[in-house]
């Protein structure tokens with residue numbers, strides 16, 4: 001099949017670089033446009049970018065000239081890795097001009113007519129696209145990814161929600177430095193240290209799962225009712241967010257049932273064999289000291305969530321550790337998977 005031309009907004013940043021890397025050999029999409037701020041526009045990608053992610057930048061993009069984030073790019077689909085403070089009006093201008101926008105930014109996550117999508121969890125929320133286009137009189141539309149910590153939490157707990165229902169979640173995160181972009185947190189603040197505060201993060205983690213697990217009723221999402229409490233910490237790891245989670249279920253479950261639900265979980269992206277879908281969305285480790293960021297973040301090409309230490313919790317019902325690659329599944333890889341689902345479901349036609 002002929003590849004679909006795509007653009008990247010915020011291509012020079014940390015998440016933008018992951019888009020460039022993950023799309024370099026994509027079977028369906030081909031990067032034809034790179035865009036960033038006025039600081040970078042007019043320069044080549046090599047001149048404008050401080051490449052900070054593993055591996056070398058793909059040769060094909062190095063000489064491409066960075067464009068401004070105006071909706072005149074030679075493509076129909078754009079991936080957005082813009083800062084939340086800037087993304088709102090830029091993404092709207094692209095959608096109004098007929099582009100499909102697959103975004104990592106938080107600006108439109110809570111808009112009632114914008115899907116907050118994890119393809120394994122709520123693919124039916126794509127039903128909002130028709131509502132969005134009609135209400136806003138747009139040719140194009142916006143689909144968003146969840147926050148990185150939310151994505152891995154919701155994906156890992158989805159099989160338990162389906163099998164047993166979830167009443168309450170308590171989550172403590174240990175989030176990698178790459179989650180703050182580049183240059184991010186100053187070295188002197190984080191070296192040999194843990195910072196028990198990430199602005200806005202706990203609010204996102206307590207809010208987003210309720211929309212993702214909500215039910216599409218007519219033209220609205222009726223949010224899921226459950227209690228979520230989050231503590232977020234920045235730690236001195238490079239990539240891979242670790243989360244210590246306790247969960248209260250609606251129905252009783254045995255340990256073997258909980259583990260079987262996690263291990264057996266497959267969903268629509270696996271059925272459709274989407275190119276970025278991991279064969280096993282959740283990988284359960286049995287060793288007492290796993291998952292670990294450095295050893296487990298590449299599981300499923302960075303698209304799987306790794307769960308371990310599943311055990312009874314004396315306060316809620318069950319507790320476990322989970323790990324996800326924040327800049328792959330939690331950012332660029334997640335937005336690419338969203339776009340693959342859009343294509344497979346006929347929304348890019």
Ligand SMILES: NC(=O)c1ccc[n+]([C@@H]2O[C@H](COP(=O)([O-])OP(=O)(O)OC[C@H]3O[C@@H](n4cnc5c(N)ncnc54)[C@H](OP(=O)(O)O)[C@@H]3O)[C@@H](O)[C@H]2O)c1
Nearest residue numbers: 010012013014015036037040081082083084105179181331
């Ligand atoms: N890092 C993660 O783990 C992660 C996970 C999930 C979601 N996200 C979200 O992804 C987005 C990008 O994060 P990041 O860590 O990649 O940030 P970043 O490293 O700071 O990169 C920001 C990018 O946006 C461009 N930009 C900044 N201001 C702009 C403007 N006014 N107009 C056009 N382009 C502008 C920058 O271009 P210049 O180089 O020209 O300045 C750069 O390409 C954020 O919304 C973030 O919340 C990040």
